[in-house]
Structures are given as structure tokens and as C-alpha cells.
Amino acid sequence: MKTTGEPTPSLGQTLEWLRKELAEMQVQDQQLLLTLRHLHSVLAELQAQSVHWDDARSSRGASPIRARAGSEGKGCQPVSLRGLAQILRGEESRRSSLP
Structure with missing residues (x-):
């Protein structure tokens, strides 16, 4: 809400x-698109790991621990939950700057 002492912005200033x-x-x-793409890839990897664990549990003679040990050296990056939490809390969110 404007007070009477503030000048009215011109059309050019408003535009x-x-x-x-x-x-x-x-x-x-x-930025949101990049975050969404990253989350999509993380979810896809987690889903693949889940399938791998389910396969390891159902196969005879292979324990889930050995199956996991075999997949750990394949360049899987741990998910940064702290970074994700910062994004979801809106620390990078846009603030309103109304004229």
C-alpha cells in the first residue's frame, strides 16, 4: 500500500x-529445472539399486551384503541430503521486491 508521500512510478519504470x-x-x-533433473537421476539410480537388492535377495547363494559390495566401486555418488534440504527450505527462493 502506498503512502501519499511516495511518487507514482512512471510506465517506463513499471515496465x-x-x-x-x-x-x-x-x-x-x-535452477529448478536443474534441480529436478538431478533429483530424477538420483531417483532413477536409487530405483536401480533397489532392483539390484531385490534380485540379490531372491537369488540363492548370494547375500545382499556381497551384492552391495560388488556395486560399491561403480562410481555411485552419495546423495547430499543437506544440499537437498537447503533447496527445499527455500534458501535460494526468490523474495518479493514490489515497487
Whole structure:
């Protein structure tokens, strides 16, 4: 809400503010897309590991511990739950900057 002492922004200033806001939103969209792609790949890997564990449990003579030990050296990166939590808490979220 505006007070009577504040000047009314011109149309040019308002359009410039809108351009700035749209540009910030596009950057956020790109960051969210990258995060979504990363989460998708992590979920796909976890699903593959789950299938691997289920196969190891159902096969005779192979214990799940040995099956896991065989897959650990294949370059699987641990999931950074701390980084994911920061993103989900909105530490990189856009703040409102209304004119």
C-alpha cells in the first residue's frame, strides 16, 4: 500500500521492474529445472539399486551384503541430503521486491 508521500512510478519504470522480475523468474526456473533433473537421476539410480537388492535377495547363494559390495566401486555418488534440504527450505527462493 502506498503512502501519499511516495511518487507514482512512471510506465517506463513499471515496465523495467517487470522485465527485471521476469528475468529473475527465468533464472529461478532454470535452477529448478536443474534441480529436478538431478533429483530424477538420483531417483532413477536409487530405483536401480533397489532392483539390484531385490534380485540379490531372491537369488540363492548370494547375500545382499556381497551384492552391495560388488556395486560399491561403480562410481555411485552419495546423495547430499543437506544440499537437498537447503533447496527445499527455500534458501535460494526468490523474495518479493514490489515497487
